[in-house]
Amino acid sequence: MVHVIDIDDPADPRLDDYRDLNSSDRRPDLPDGKGLVIAEGVLVVQRMIDSRFDPISLLGVDRRLTELGADLDDLGVPFYRTSAEVMAEVVGFHLNRGVLAAAKRAPALALDEVLDGARTVAVLEGVNDHENIGSMFRNAAGLGVEAVLFGDRCADPLYRRAVRVSMGHVLRVPFARAANWPNDLELLREKGFQTISLTPHPEAVPLAEAMTGEKVAILLGAEGPGLQERTMRATDVRARIPMAPGTDSLNVATAAAMAFYERVRNGC
Amino acid sequence: MVHVIDIDDPADPRLDDYRDLNSSDRRPDLPDGKGLVIAEGVLVVQRMIDSRFDPISLLGVDRRLTELGADLDDLGVPFYRTSAEVMAEVVGFHLNRGVLAAAKRAPALALDEVLDGARTVAVLEGVNDHENIGSMFRNAAGLGVEAVLFGDRCADPLYRRAVRVSMGHVLRVPFARAANWPNDLELLREKGFQTISLTPHPEAVPLAEAMTGEKVAILLGAEGPGLQERTMRATDVRARIPMAPGTDSLNVATAAAMAFYERVRNGC
Numbered sequence: 414m415v416h417v418i419d420i421d422d423p424a425d426p427r428l429d430d431y432r433d434l435n436s437s438d439r440r441p442d443l444p445d446g447k448g449l450v451i452a453e454g455v456l457v458v459q460r461m462i463d464s465r466f467d468p469i470s471l472l473g474v475d476r477r478l479t480e481l482g483a484d485l486d487d488l489g490v491p492f493y494r495t496s497a498e499v500m501a502e503v504v505g506f507h508l509n510r511g512v513l514a515a516a517k518r519a520p521a522l523a524l525d526e527v528l529d530g531a532r533t534v535a536v537l538e539g540v541n542d543h544e545n546i547g548s549m550f551r552n553a554a555g556l557g558v559e560a561v562l563f564g565d566r567c568a569d570p571l572y573r574r575a576v577r578v579s580m581g582h583v584l585r586v587p588f589a590r591a592a593n594w595p596n597d598l599e600l601l602r603e604k605g606f607q608t609i610s611l612t613p614h615p616e617a618v619p620l621a622e623a624m625t626g627e628k629v630a631i632l633l634g635a636e637g638p639g640l641q642e643r644t645m646r647a648t649d650v651r652a653r654i655p656m657a658p659g660t661d662s663l664n665v666a667t668a669a670a671m672a673f674y675e676r677v678r679n680g681c
Numbered sequence: 682m683v684h685v686i687d688i689d690d691p692a693d694p695r696l697d698d699y700r701d702l703n704s705s706d707r708r709p710d711l712p713d714g715k716g717l718v719i720a721e722g723v724l725v726v727q728r729m730i731d732s733r734f735d736p737i738s739l740l741g742v743d744r745r746l747t748e749l750g751a752d753l754d755d756l757g758v759p760f761y762r763t764s765a766e767v768m769a770e771v772v773g774f775h776l777n778r779g780v781l782a783a784a785k786r787a788p789a790l791a792l793d794e795v796l797d798g799a800r801t802v803a804v805l806e807g808v809n810d811h812e813n814i815g816s817m818f819r820n821a822a823g824l825g826v827e828a829v830l831f832g833d834r835c836a837d838p839l840y841r842r843a844v845r846v847s848m849g850h851v852l853r854v855p856f857a858r859a860a861n862w863p864n865d866l867e868l869l870r871e872k873g874f875q876t877i878s879l880t881p882h883p884e885a886v887p888l889a890e891a892m893t894g895e896k897v898a899i900l901l902g903a904e905g906p907g908l909q910e911r912t913m914r915a916t917d918v919r920a921r922i923p924m925a926p927g928t929d930s931l932n933v934a935t936a937a938a939m940a941f942y943e944r945v946r947n948g949c
């Protein structure tokens with residue numbers, strides 16, 4: 414069971430892991446700072462507890478402590494109980510979810526580890542928007558995508574906003590970095606994955622035709638620039654979502670969702 | 682050509698149509714207030730100019746005036762030219778898009794008008810999130826959905842944030858309100874549309890099987906509550922996106938995008 418500790422002084426140093434959550438240079442979840450992972454809200458905190466990211470403490474109002482109830486049974490860490498006002502002062506803004514948990518980053522997973530047993534994976538390049546990354550993990554979880562690989566220049570998936578938008582699924586869907594980019598794509602091919610570049614280019618093959626592999630890796634670039642040419646050249650096929658003429662490319666998380674859907678609709 | 686008028690006093694009453702854009706009770710795009718429609722940024726302003734919503738004025742910095750260039754040729758309205766600082770003071774926050782246009786609301790379209798000639802339409806019930814509505818219009822435009830119908834309890838699609846998130850497509854994809862809800866669904870049936878309720882319910886038919894009509898109307902409810910039972914009962918079929926067990930329902934705009942995609946993948 415958690416140790417409930419009442420705190421009413423916002424300056425209490427025991428709350429430092431939750432201080433200035435919106436500060437771009439001091440927030441506790443900066444990868445090159447404290448490097449913590451922050452979960453917000455009952456649902457996401459529950460998912461953190463069930464994940465490989467073990468909370469080191471929680472901060473919340475009494476009502477959320479009650480709501481979490483038995484979920485906290487196996488946690489031997491402090492629950493700092495306070496008021497909504499003190500919480501707002503500590504984190505730097507009003508937080509209507511009423512509970513936070515902080516975890517240390519779990520050890521990074523290796524590419525091999527996340528690929529073993531996976532049949533559908535998403536591979537991101539240059540996706541630097543935290544909300545898009547969060548949405549992508551939510552969609553990945555919902556549509557049975559088993560792993561996410563990060564190529565070059567992606568934003569940190571463990572930033573609080575990505576964790577929140579993913580509804581905690583970034584803590585559960587395994588991910589790994591492809592440090593050797595794009596050469597690591599070779600590893601996917603060795604493991605039997607069909608590698609598919611998603612692109613709006615009109616000469617690409619319609620997605621439904623292009624996706625033929627039993628195991629597939631779906632590559633996605635950022636909205637706007639898309640995937641790099643040399644990355645696409647390193648994949649098996651370029652696929653497009655058939656779009657109406659004269660419109661913009663789709664949001665990257667939405668495009669990803671359609672590719673994930675293309676898998677589940679075919680019973681994969 | 683627009684009449685360029687330099688203004689450097691943020692209190693100038695000619696800028697009142699742009700004042701306090703974030704204010705919940707004074708913003709100029711409140712449907713029961715001034716009822717204006719506000720476009721932000723060069724791309725969305727261009728789309729407004731091409732739409733049935735005619736700008737009554739523009740406000741922006743010199744650089745954006747230059748960028749819009751020939752797009753303004755046929756507009757006989759004022760372009761209030763000012764600095765980014767004055768703009769920020771008028772609208773109430775820093776706006777990095779540098780240009781705004783205000784239009785009066787175009788007359789509402791009738792159901793018949795938006796349905797004639799359409800083969801794929803989206804029908805929303807209880808979707809009260811502006812960003813979801815905006816995303817839905819962006820996806821509708823991208824995937825060839827020809828009209829959006831609003832049933833009960835939906836948020837205003839012409840709110841600035843919805844216009845922005847839609848990338849201006851809310852000004853172009855025709856929409857209408859179904860005032861007689863859900864009885865207006867009968868009209869869809871008379872016009873030969875297959876009406877499909879999207880629901881996460883496990884007993885619903887997989888979407889790919891359920892969508893058989895030459896003309897289809899896809900019904901979507903808000904995340905969480907979903908469609909009302911009586912609404913689903915008034916449709917031809919209940920369809921689901923096959924999802925991984927133990928996950929949340931998808932974001933409503935994402936679910937809509939998959940249904941729209943299911944149409945385009947089949948060449949509809």
